[in-house]
Amino acid sequence: MITDTLENLSRYRGLHPNLDLAIDWLQHYTVGDLPNGRTEVAGEKVFINVMDADLRDAEGAAFEYHRRYADLQIDLTGSEHWGWAVSGTEDKPYDEAADAGFVTGPEQAGGELGEGRFALFFPGEPHKPSCRTPGCDHVRKAVVKIEML
Template identity: 50%
Template sequence: MIYDNFSNLSAYKGFSKGLDKVIEWAETHKVEELPLGRTEIDGSRVFVNVMEADTRPEAGAHYEVHHKYMDLQMDIEGCEDFEVPSSYSQDEKGFDDAADIGFGDGPVGDLGHLGGGKFALFLAGEPHMPTLSNGTCTHVKKAVFKILSNEYYDEV
């Protein structure tokens, strides 16, 4: 996981092909001006989903994991907490390859806070639990950049 201010995103140039596309895009676009829904940056390799959601309590929530895509998440309005586990076990229902998502549980490893220009980049294979309430915000408008990992990037 990378956790930083969006204004520092260019410091991660060269980390991955897809993240480089996000960095280049961010040099000429403003995330807060994006409409709700999907905006393609590099076709299905790199795109951003802008959505609104109510924050939720940790109780009853599950970690999500992606095998092919990284998630770069940031709040445009409001704020939320997120967690990453110290260990993880996949739900017995398995992984949905078509949707590139699986769910599971594990003990809390680290807790972070989004809002105020911060972002979290969750790597492919890294479980994360976003959109958690923190006692401050109950609703967020957020951007989730979906970035295809290098190992799959040239296949698409």
């Protein structure tokens, strides 16, 4: 997991070729100008899902994880809390078609998105996005999906 500001995103160039594709795209386009839905950057290697999301309570919420894709999460409006865990107890089995599984357990780290901050969750890392922050229960966000196979 990496969390930082978008102005520092280029520091992570070289970690994976598909991450480099995402960084290049984000440096040349404004993700906030995209319509809701999926925007392809490089086919299945890199794409962006923009959505309006109602936020949930962090306490008791399951962590999601992926095996194929990393999630680069960016809030476009509002702010959300995210949580991260080293591991957890399986809540819902991994679904290969959705590239998602769910686990429960304690949060080992967390932070807040918004105001130009991002969180990058790698495959296998349980993460809990879309949680309420004080005074915010709805965000418009972008999730850049980066294939890491």
